[in-house]
Every structure is written in C-alpha cells, then in structure tokens.
C-alpha cells in the first residue's frame with residue numbers, strides 16, 4: 001500500500017533550520033522517500049535544504065537539493081530543468097512553500113501584499129507552469145499536491161488577510177487545473193493543514209506569546225482543536241503520501257483537510 005518506488009518527487013520548501021522537530025516540507029520529503037520516492041528539492045537557503053537531505057540519506061533515502069527562489073521564474077525553471085537532467089521525469093510535485101504575514105487590508109502595506117501573493121500563490125503557478133507539460137507527456141502522467149491552510153477556509157482568530165486569500169486561491173487554482181488535466185493523466189489535489197506544531201510554530205510562540213509565555217501560547221492552540229492538540233508535520237505528510245499514491249488514483253481536484261476537527265466545529269476559542 002502507498003508505495004512510491006522509483007517515482008521522482010519534486011518538492012519546494014523542504015528545508016529546515018534546526019534538527020529539532022520537523023517542518024511540513026521536510027516531513028513530506030522524508031515520508032515520500034520512505035515510501036520509495038527519489039526526492040529533488042528546491043529551497044531558499046541551501047543549508048537548511050541540506051539538513052533535510054542529510055536526514056533523508058541517513059535513513060537510506062535518495063535526495064538532491066538546489067537553491068531555489070520559488071517566486072522567480074528563472075530559478076523555478078532551473079530547478080525543474082535540473083531535475084529533468086538528473087532523472088528525466090517528474091512524477092510528483094509538492095508545492096509546500098508558504099508563509100503568513102499579519103494584518104488586514106488597511107494595515108498591510110502594498111509591498112507585503114505583493115510579497116504574500118508571490119510567495120504563496122505565484123509560486124504554485126510557476127512550478128505548475130513548468131511541470132504540468134512534462135507530466136502530461138509522461139505515459140504514467142503525474143500528480144500535484146499543493147499545501148494550503150485552514151486559514152483559506154475560515155477566519156482562524158488573527159488577521160492575516162493576504163495569507164487567507166492566497167491559501168483560498170490555491171484551492172481553486174487546484175480545482176480548475178485538475179479539471180483541465182483530468183483527461184491527461186495528471187491529478188491535482190490540495191492538502192489543508194490546521195494548527196500544526198512545527199519549528200516555525202515555536203518561532204511564532206517566541207514572537208507573539210503574550211508576556212513571553214510560550215507554554216500558554218501552545219496550550220491555547222491545543223485547546224482550539226476539538227481533538228485537544230495541534231497536529232504535527234507527520235499528520236500532513238501522511239495525507240500527502242496518500243494523495244500522491246496510486247491508491248488515490250480516482251481522486252482529483254479535492255481538498256484533504258488535516259485539522260483535528262477545527263473546521264467541522266463552531267469554535268472553541
């Protein structure tokens with residue numbers, strides 16, 4: 001079940017700045033690798049991508065990484081070209097890069113708005129632009145999984161309007177493109193994480209915890225979830241592996257929400 005032996009997976013944002021814990025991109029790369037996929041990763045900083053590569057190789061997996069800026073067309077094309085030169089195919093594309101900036105439309109600068117749209121949304125267009133024509137030509141097609149957020153479905157307690165808008169747009173980009181490619185052997189789906197405990201969440205706690213009380217910040221996040229706890233990167237990675245696998249061969253244009261029940265609830269804040 002869920003084997004991905006020999007499949008080539010291109011993934012963005014697989015880097016991690018610490019060996020403590022797992023970011024979502026790094027966990028997805030590790031899980032895909034453990035299922036037999038060969039990983040080719042693009043990340044802003046090479047050093048954090050190399051940390052993930054080392055962790056994957058330590059477990060016997062295959063991973064190569066390249067410095068990439070997902071908002072830059074030339075850089076994304078170079079990543080795709082390198083993967084093709086190395087492996088001659090791309091079976092799985094994971095668009096994981098994304099970040100939230102705080103603010104509603106009145107407070108947010110135009111510059112921040114544009115950066116959010118570029119990082120969270122244009123990045124998904126750019127990789128798709130270069131990879132979909134490759135997948136379409138392959139006899140076995142391909143599959144794309146885009147990483148959104150429940151902030152694209154609901155207001156989740158803090159103003160982050162550009163993040164919410166771009167994460168919602170990813171879902172519709174995926175649906176529309178899935179229909180266009182449904183007859184061409186390429187499936188596209190979105191994985192939609194809720195509140196996830198990652199190294200980045202710990203950074204947020206350091207920055208935003210009222211009175212510097214990081215434990216209380218984490219407790220509040222846990223209590224917002226009907227299951228009583230945040231998810232972790234493996235919860236998102238497991239859902240992603242399923243969508244990437246042949247077991248999901250009849251699923252396209254869908255969102256798989258991984259949120260411990262938040263979006264099914266009327267709220268627990």
Ligand SMILES: NC(=O)c1ccc[n+]([C@@H]2O[C@H](COP(=O)([O-])OP(=O)(O)OC[C@H]3O[C@@H](n4cnc5c(N)ncnc54)[C@H](OP(=O)(O)O)[C@@H]3O)[C@@H](O)[C@H]2O)c1
Pocket residue numbers: 012013014015016017023024025042043044045048049068069070071096097098099100119147148149150192193194195196197198199200201
């Ligand atoms: N964490 C959560 O609670 C949560 C919840 C819902 C959805 N998500 C979504 O899940 C995804 C991953 O989140 P995460 O918390 O695991 O993030 P993360 O740990 O911050 O990882 C993001 C990765 O993207 C890389 N990156 C940033 N800008 C880039 C660029 N322009 N080009 C290439 N790479 C770039 C970073 O590189 P560096 O190493 O250089 O920093 C980092 O390795 C995001 O799309 C996020 O919106 C997260």
